Amino acid sequence: MELVQKHCAPCEGGVDPLSEQEAESMLGELNDTPEAQKQPWAITADNRRIKKGYKLKDFVEAVDLVNRIKDVAEEESHHPDLEVGYGKVVVQLTTHAIGGLSENDFILAAKIDKLQA
Numbered sequence: 001m002e003l004v005q006k007h008c009a010p011c012e013g014g015v016d017p018l019s020e021q022e023a024e025s026m027l028g029e030l031n032d033t034p035e036a037q038k039q040p041w042a043i044t045a046d047n048r049r050i051k052k053g054y055k056l057k058d059f060v061e062a063v064d065l066v067n068r069i070k071d072v073a074e075e076e077s078h079h080p081d082l083e084v085g086y087g088k089v090v091v092q093l094t095t096h097a098i099g100g101l102s103e104n105d106f107i108l109a110a111k112i113d114k115l116q117a
């Protein structure tokens, strides 16, 4: 099943974060879409987060995207760290309960990519 069709599973710890190899493999799947061609997601140097910057027309469009991210984050009970500026939204995802990356991060990332106009 594609990442975008899956749903975030509750994660309360007790499992290992994804290994570097597992994370790289999921990143490949996440970036293998038209939405990710312009600007791909990247794994941060500490291997604990994935990150992507979206370019928008202006501040209003950036806040609009944040509002749509809010809805999907609440639906999935998984929440990104967001930085908003004029014409930009930077999204970072990690799974706090395990101190690193889980499949939930990649699922939410795939759903956020679909929100772009």
Ligand SMILES: C[C@H](O)[C@H](O)[C@H]1CNC2=NC(N)=NC(=O)C2=N1
Pocket: 009, 010, 011, 077, 078, 079, 080, 093, 094, 095, 096, 097, 098
């Ligand atoms: C029970 C519920 O799934 C957790 O409290 C969620 C809430 N949102 C979350 N969001 C993110 N990004 N990481 C988490 O570990 C997390 N935990």
